[in-house]
Every structure is written in C-alpha cells, then in structure tokens.
Amino acid sequence: MKSISLTNVQKTFGTGPNALLTLKSITLEFRVGEFLAILGPSGCGKSTLLQIIAGLIPGSGGDVSFGGVPVSGPPAGMVYLFQQYSKSLLPWRSVAGNVALAFEASNGDSRARIRERATGYLELVGLSGFENHYPWQLSGGMQQRVAIARALAANPRVLLLDEPFSAVDALTRVELQSLILDLWEKQKLTVVLVTHDVDEAVFLSDRIAILSRRPAVIEDVIETAIPRPRDAITTREHPRFLALRHVLMERLLSRPAVK
Amino acid sequence: MNSAAVRRYLPGTLAVLLALGGWEILSRSGVVNRALLPPPSVVLDTLFVVMKSRAFLTPLAHTMTLMFAGYAIACVLGVAFGIAMGRSEAIHNLFEPLAEMIRPIPKPALIPPLFLFFGIGVKTMLIIVVLAAFFPVLINTIQGVRWVDVTLVNTARTFRLSQTALTLKVILPAALPMIMTGMRVSLGLALTLTILAEMLAGESGIGYLILDMQRAFQIRQMYAWVVVLAVIGVALNALFEWVERRALPWRGQ
Numbered sequence: 191m192k193s194i195s196l197t198n199v200q201k202t203f204g205t206g207p208n209a210l211l212t213l214k215s216i217t218l219e220f221r222v223g224e225f226l227a228i229l230g231p232s233g234c235g236k237s238t239l240l241q242i243i244a245g246l247i248p249g250s251g252g253d254v255s256f257g258g259v260p261v262s263g264p265p266a267g268m269v270y271l272f273q274q275y276s277k278s279l280l281p282w283r284s285v286a287g288n289v290a291l292a293f294e295a296s297n298g299d300s301r302a303r304i305r306e307r308a309t310g311y312l313e314l315v316g317l318s319g320f321e322n323h324y325p326w327q328l329s330g331g332m333q334q335r336v337a338i339a340r341a342l343a344a345n346p347r348v349l350l351l352d353e354p355f356s357a358v359d360a361l362t363r364v365e366l367q368s369l370i371l372d373l374w375e376k377q378k379l380t381v382v383l384v385t386h387d388v389d390e391a392v393f394l395s396d397r398i399a400i401l402s403r404r405p406a407v408i409e410d411v412i413e414t415a416i417p418r419p420r421d422a423i424t425t426r427e428h429p430r431f432l433a434l435r436h437v438l439m440e441r442l443l444s445r446p447a448v449k
Numbered sequence: 450m451n452s453a454a455v456r457r458y459l460p461g462t463l464a465v466l467l468a469l470g471g472w473e474i475l476s477r478s479g480v481v482n483r484a485l486l487p488p489p490s491v492v493l494d495t496l497f498v499v500m501k502s503r504a505f506l507t508p509l510a511h512t513m514t515l516m517f518a519g520y521a522i523a524c525v526l527g528v529a530f531g532i533a534m535g536r537s538e539a540i541h542n543l544f545e546p547l548a549e550m551i552r553p554i555p556k557p558a559l560i561p562p563l564f565l566f567f568g569i570g571v572k573t574m575l576i577i578v579v580l581a582a583f584f585p586v587l588i589n590t591i592q593g594v595r596w597v598d599v600t601l602v603n604t605a606r607t608f609r610l611s612q613t614a615l616t617l618k619v620i621l622p623a624a625l626p627m628i629m630t631g632m633r634v635s636l637g638l639a640l641t642l643t644i645l646a647e648m649l650a651g652e653s654g655i656g657y658l659i660l661d662m663q664r665a666f667q668i669r670q671m672y673a674w675v676v677v678l679a680v681i682g683v684a685l686n687a688l689f690e691w692v693e694r695r696a697l698p699w700r701g702q
Contacts, residue, residue: 246603263606270607277600281699282622294618295609324699344608 193257193348193380194220194243200251201238212238214405215252220348220382225374227383227391230401231442236384237273237352239406243382244270244350256348269346273353275334279325285312285336286321292343311339315369331362338369342377349374351383355390364422367394371420388438392431393420400441412438487669495669496676509677511654512643515571519578520639524632527583531590531628532616541591548587556581556638557645564650574646581642582635589631593624626700629693636685644678 201213212235220226230236242249245264254261256268272278279288289308309321315335325333341349355363371394374381385391391398392414400409416430425431469489475481476488499505534541560577567573597620605619647656655674662671
C-alpha cells in the first residue's frame, strides 16, 4: 500500500543565472506504516524535499501525491515536526495551549474537552503535570516533547520529522528516539525522517533513502532489516547495525566535496 | 531597601531634589523674577488649591477623553492596516507610497489646513491626534508582522489553520511586542498633539488652560497645570508598562 508517492520531484530556487537546482529528480514511494529515513549530507536539500512533501512549499516540477490525491497545500493527516522546536512552539501559550493548537483547525469541542484531550497527549510523551508551564520554562528536550505531543494531537497518519533531535544533547536524543519509535508503533504511523545522522537513520528506520549532494537524486534505497523492537543499547551492538553503519559512513564520507 | 536599590535610585532622587532646591533658591533670592518663576513650594500649594477646586476635573476629563479617543482609533486603524500591509504585498504596494508621503510631515503643520475643512474645534483636534498616533503603530505593526518567524507560520500551516486563525492566533500575538513598541511611541505623541490642539483650537482642556493662564498672567496656576501634565505623562508611562508586562509575560525569555 502506498502512502506518499514522489514522481520526478524537482526544485529550483531563484531564476536566471542565479538559479540553484537543489533537487534534480526525486522518485520515491512510501509504504503505509513504514519508518523511512532520508539520509544525506548537510545542504543537499533534504529539508526542502520534506517541505515539498508536506505541502509547505511547492516543487518546481514533478508530482507529489498522498493517498492518491495530489498535494497542493498541507494535507489533512500529515504533520510536519520542525527541527527548531523553540521557534515552532507559541511562547505566549502554555504547554497545554500549544498542544490545543492542533485541534483548532477543526473546532467544536468545549474548552474543558480540549484541555482534557491536550492532557492526554502530554501524558503520551511523559509530560503529565506540565500543562500550565510555558515553553521557555522547559528544557530543550521537553520542548521537543511538547512539539511531538502537539503533532500527535492532530491525529496524523503520516509524521514528517525534520532532523528533530539534532538540537538536543546526546542522551536526550537517545530518549527522544525511543519515544518516537514507541509512538510510531502504538499509533500505527507512517514516519518520514530527514537526517544527516547515520546512527539515527539505521537505528530508527525500516528503509533508508540516500540522497546525493546537490543537485540531489536518490542514490540508493536500503532495507535496514534490523529486528524490532529496537533497543537503545543492544540494537546499536547488532551486527547488522554495525555493518550498515560502516557502509553508510563510508559512502557519506568518501564522496568528493562539491566544487 | 537593600543596597542595590539604594545605588539604583538614590543618585537620581538626589539630582531631582537638588534641581528643585536650586529652583527654590533662585526664585526666593530674586536671582530670577519671582513673578515669572515662582518657587516650587508655591507652585505645589497652588496645585493643591487647583486640585481641590471644582475647576480641576473638567479640563482633565476633556484632555484625557480627546487623547484616549484619538489614541484608540489610531491603534485600531494602525494594527488593522499594519497587519494587512505586512501580510499582503499587493496591499503594501498600494498604500506604502501614500503612507510615506504623509508620515514625514510634522503633524502640527497639518492643523491649520485641517481648520479650513473641519473647523476650529473637536473634529480637527481628534483628526490630528489620530494622524499623529497612527503612523508609529502602523510602521511597527508592518515590521512586527514581517518579522514573524517562518517556522511559526509553517507550524500554523501544517496544522491547517485558516488564514483568519493564522492571523489572530499566530501572527498577531507574535507581532505584539513590536506593535506595543509602536503604541508606546504613539501614546506620547497623542498626549503632545492633544495639548497642542487644545492650545490652538480648544475651549477647554489642559492645553487651553496653560495658554489661557499665561495670557491672564496667572503664572502659578499655569505652572500647576504643567505639573499636572508631567504627572499624567509619568502615570501613562507606568500604566503602559503594566499593560505591557501583563500582555507579554513571555517577552525576553
């Protein structure tokens, strides 16, 4: 079953002699319920690709469809989780108020009911009791948890993750990765993760799509074939994990730099 | 009071007392003409007499009503046009040259031409206060709206908020710190233009009284009303700071 399909997706920024071809031609199919990582070096256009999938920016060519329907704006059932959680949370709203933003496109619930639902999603990410705090009163990792709770509150089928763990410290990153895996299984989500972190891509995903340097094409799609459930410590010692990590690191590092 | 507070406020307080003391001495010793510059103690006495009289509240109410009416209209118009111009390139291109033509004119210069069309009275006074207070709110709102982080806007979009919800729930609160900066500048301008308009066109109000007292050579009363204005200025500023703290508890975090 297909979730999202990309056919010859292209993106050029600017026009004329200064035009920058970022995505050359991307064709990729996402399966329903899979955890797919898009891995590539910094500046290769991964985030641009994810924003095109999300309907946040238009592509310059090619087609994006979600559940068979062409994407022309942010579609229902798909939520984008931003790398910069601190810029994505509304600083004037409490933690519960931020989560409630996800319900507000389809209003109708009473205040008490909205509050109750927001509290439920905060519980899912381990933030019970922080409903009345403000984002700036929380650590970076907790802020990203709020953003995750808010994304889930929109009840999506697909979660688009834009390097969501790159701005937090190493231990928090491992915790958040486990949280995302847990939520992905429980909520039966399709997850698309954009990252430049080989370790993270291998640990989390079913398949890894490797993006070339700019102008980007998909070089390869690899099945990780590492057994689930995955464990923050033992999975990283699994022979298949180590072998994949080795191969991917080599591929990412050995490429010639952009001229 | 702890020593930090003493260090913060003591020198400034001493400077004020010293200035008042100097004024008192200059005036009482006759170095300056006492009739033109009565000592502060006398002005203070006069102030209390004025405040106790029934002639106090009417001009005060007149000035405050005119000022706040003009200020409120200017804030509503400034925020509405500012959001429209900040969000829409087309609306910005339509109104920007017009705004940039009127904005640099020192607003008092427009009072005489306005007299020609709206007469010497409240209508002209209100228009000039609105005109003066409108532009700082407009300019800051446009800037504030344009500076809203794209991540915040995209967050609203990924949650499929309507344009109205995006504007009211995300753009407006995100731009509020800048909007309030504009409103603060406008508050001072509104008071200034209200006083000036009352001097030129008024039949009541504090501005009218100050000029009237000077012409009638009621120098003490004139100074007493100037002191009233100073107190109003300080009070408005304190009120604004209080509102700002209440409205933006997240600012600077």
